[in-house]
Amino acid sequence: MIALSSAASGKHPRARRRLQQVAVALLLAAVVGLLTVAGAVRPFENALQNAGFTMREHPASGQLHIVEMDAASVAAIRRWPWPREHYARVVDQLHRAGARTVAFDVDFSSASDPRQDALFARALARSDSTIVLPVFGQRESHGSARQLDSLPIAALREHALLGSVSVAPDPDGLVRQMPIGTLNAGAPRPSLSAQIAHRSGAADALFPIDFAIDPDSIPRHSFVAIERGVFESAELRGKDVIIGATAIEMGDRYAVPAHGVLPGVVVQALAAETLARGVPIRIGWLWSLTLAALLSCWILAAAAREAVAARAVATVGAMLAFWHVGSFLFPLRIEMASGLLVLAGATALRTAVLLHREFERGRLIDAESGMPNRRALEKRIGGGAGAHVVAAMIDEFDALRTVVGQAEIGNLLSRVEDRLLVGGCQGPIYRIDDRVLAWVSSQELYELENLCSGLGAIMRSPVEVAGRRVDVSLAFGIGEDTAISGAVHAASMALRSGDIWSYHEDAGKVALEQQVSLMGELDLAIERGDLEVLYQPKLELATNRVTSAEALVRWRHPTRGYLSPDTFIPLAEESDRIGELTLFVLRRALDDLAQWSARGTVIRTAVNISARLIASAQFVGQVERMIRADGIAPDRLIFEITESATLRDPAGARAALMRWCDLGVAISMDDYGTGQSTLSYLKNLPLSELKIDRSFVQHAHQDRSDALLVRSTVELAHQLGLKVVAEGIEEAECLAYLRAIGCDYAQGYFIGKPMAGDDLLLAIEEIARAAA
Structure with a gap:
């Protein structure tokens, strides 16, 4: 008895959970069903169908051609309404070309000049093509239920079939469906598209248009070109032709999904292309709602959030696959939004329940952010x-x-x-x-x-x-x-x-x-040569070759390990040790330039000069003596300074920079854009180069504001005779953007990381081989 009671007690909670899951699924289905009936789901359904059209986009069959009353035709004929002899000549041309069907989306309900009407009627009579003329109905006035029907004049009806061109926009003004037939003048009339596609159906029954058909793929011919015989007859032999207005001034235009605004004749052509594949079969929202209610029980039974996500993906994926394949391979029009909303609701509810349980189990998690608290x-x-x-x-x-x-x-x-x-x-x-x-x-x-x-x-x-x-x-x-x-x-x-x-x-x-201790060790590191100088290559975009590099100092501390330059350089500046550190880097750069030159590689090297050193007469003199004594051509050196260095003491900075320029050293403005200076201010400094800060360059190919800043800086710098270096390049797309706007040099990990001098030579050779 005890064992049986335990088993029963174990089954009852599971049964209750299943009942709860079914009840929640039914409640979700009921809520979504009410929203669907109220029309609240319709925008989502329309958006889903639009996405489907985009995914399934395909060209038209090529069987149907449009003869468009375009701007060229309007300019050539210069009258409205057009004399009907023009239509007569077009019918004759299409007859001689062997067109199978000629359908008009043009109003012929009013008589014109009797001679013109007779010319057109005789052309219709002698044509071997099936002729379809339009009929349509419209309300007598606003608020009136009476319909006024417009049929072609009797002289024309004798030699043609009639096809309704009535359009049925949805409440939001977009045309998504067309009638397969209408009641006009007391008789059922097939639609123009049904006549062309040879399909039948009930009057006033609507069918959805397949806007996955690319309207630009429907072959088109200018009306005036057909009239004058300036076309290849073979292109229209055995084809169906629909004639209608595409010129904007004629005003026959409709808003449609996926393609914006289209001329009425193009909408009629898309409807005919849709029916040519078969009359679409509608599968309404109720089936997807029912299926989703069943599937949501499986989602609501998931024991973990990962399982919820996996089941949601599987169920939504299966329904979308059926929707997509059914619409692509068969003339099915399946409404899915209601079912997807049920699945989304079940997923959200189950996820919320599991999150709540996890929070209760682990009070170490911040509920709002998911971070530990x-x-x-x-x-x-x-x-x-x-x-x-x-x-x-x-x-x-x-x-x-x-x-x-x-x-x-x-x-x-x-x-x-x-x-x-x-x-x-x-x-x-x-x-x-x-x-x-x-x-x-x-x-x-x-x-x-x-x-x-x-x-x-x-x-x-x-x-x-x-x-x-x-x-x-x-x-x-x-x-x-x-x-x-x-x-x-x-x-x-x-x-x-x-x-x-x-x-x-x-x-x-x-x-x-710690800082005092580290700076004491820096002096010893400089004396012993424990610091190393690496070089990051700069790619010259015009030649696709590395023609310069930036010298960067690194410190591998014997006990503290690798120290970032951002760690010790600011401390060196604050403790007045930056001069010795800079001279060490310059000495190493000059030595490496000499070695590279001896091995047949001539490039330029950039050395960063601290803002604290620009106006230091002692430092400027030391640099001059070192350059003069070394024997390396000064034009192989570039001194990189920051904007702040010139803003502190403009006169002193300019004087120091001029002394270096007189030696032949080029001056580059580093991290441009992060300070307060402008190009109009910089034109007074003896600069040869600007380096745009990585914070603006890194996403310039994606971020519109960054792109505008980089492009304008390049253009203005070039007007001032300055070269431009963009730093922080980490993606091929960013490099391509810089090439496109005419930037001169690029620097960053995508070009090359900081490397030893020997490795730099190998990188230069490899890039040169790739560019050859």
């Missing part, structure tokens, strides 16, 4: 000395929430998290407060300064959320060891003072000690 951070660093906490506080967070909406805050935080990880943060990233993210770092405190500065630069680019581009500004706080609150307080202080980052008091003391 403050409890998770405290658990990680509990008692763990030696690690530092970095807090990132989001400025104007409440305003951002208002802009993107509460539902998109998680998406926004996820985008910020991605930026932080790409920028060098040691994940995971924690959300420890409403507007504060944090992470634990094993880096030295002085290294974190440059990391935070770099992250601040990365965040200058807008973040895209739900189609909106929003600016997200961060302030960073650095805490010593496990001081979470200290890091948050430091971030708050940085935000108030307008700084990128700030230390908590204890962390600041430790960082200062």
Whole structure:
């Protein structure tokens, strides 16, 4: 008895869950069904059908040709209505060409000059082609239910079939379907398209037009060209021809899905092409709703979010495959939107339930962002000395929430998290407060300064959320060891003072000690030659060859390991050691230039000159003496300076630059665009080159504003006689864009990473062989 009772108790919860799943599926189906009946799903259905037309686009059969009353014909005839002798001559020409059917989408319901009517009637009578003339009905007046029918005049009807050209726009004004026949003058009339395609059906029954047919693929001929016999008769032999207006001034135009606005004759032709394949069979929304309700039970039974996603993809994919294949291979018109909405609703509901359960199981996750929360951070660093906490506080967070909406805050935080990880943060990233993210770092405190500065630069680019581009500004706080609150307080202080980052008091003391120690070791590293100089190639776009390179210093510390230049160069500037470091790099660059020249490779090398050194008479003199004594042609050197270097002391900077220019050294403005100078200001400096900062170049082939800035800078720089270097090239598409706008040089990882001198020579040779 106990065993049986246990088994029964195990079955009952499963049975209840299944009943709940069925009930939820039926409720979803009922809600979507009501929305469908109310018309709320129709826009989604229309959009889905439009997407299907785009995916299934195919050319017309070629059996149907359009003779268009185009602008050229209007200009040639210069009267309206056109004398009917013109139509007579066209019918005769088509008769001689052997056209199978000639259908008119032109109103002949009013008599014209009797002679003209007789000419046209005789042409119809002697034609061997099947002639179809239009009939149509229209309301007597606004609000009237009475229909006025328009038929061709009796003299013309004797020699032709009649076809209805009535159009049935949807409530939104777009023509998606056409009648296969209409009631006109008390009699059922096949539509023009049904007459051409030889299809039958009930009057006033509508069929959907296949807008997957490319209207531009329907062969067209100018009316006046046919009238004058300027065409190849063989092209129209055995073909069906429909004649109608395409000239804009004739006004016969309709809005349609997928193709915008089309002339009425083209719409009639698409309808005929549709019927030529067979009268489309409609499969309404109820079948997809029923099938989706059954499939949603399977989705609602999924035990994990991954399974929900997999089942959703499988069910939606199966329904879309049936919809696509049925529409492509057979004349089926299947309504799918209601069923897809049921599946989407089931997927969303099940996902929401599972997310709620996961949150309840793991209180270490922030529900809004999906990131680990403050409890998770405290658990990680509990008692763990030696690690530092970095807090990132989001400025104007409440305003951002208002802009993107509460539902998109998680998406926004996820985008910020991605930026932080790409920028060098040691994940995971924690959300420890409403507007504060944090992470634990094993880096030295002085290294974190440059990391935070770099992250601040990365965040200058807008973040895209739900189609909106929003600016997200961060302030960073650095805490010593496990001081979470200290890091948050430091971030708050940085935000108030307008700084990128700030230390908590204890962390600041430790960082200062580390910096002093490191700068003492830098002196020894320069003396012993522990630093190394690498070269990043610059590609000359006009010749597709490497003709210059930038010298970059690297420090492999014996105990601290590899140190980023962003770590020790700012410290060298602050501690007045940047002069010795720069002279070391220049000395190494001159030596390498001499070695390369001896091996038959002549290129130019760029050396970065700190803003602190530009106006230093002692440094300028040291550089002059080194260049004069070395024997290397000075024109092989390029000195790269920043915008800020010239803005601090314009007169002193200009004087120093002129002294180097007099030696033959070229001057390049580095990181252009990140400062405050303009090209009109720079024309007063002895520059030969501009380097556009990577933050503008990297996405110039994708971002319209960046592209505009880069293009205008290149054009204006060329007008001032300056060459332009674009740095930060990481994609072939970006390089192609720079070629297209006439940029002179490109530099970045796509061209080549910083490398030793010997490796640079090999890279130059390889690029030269590829360009040959």
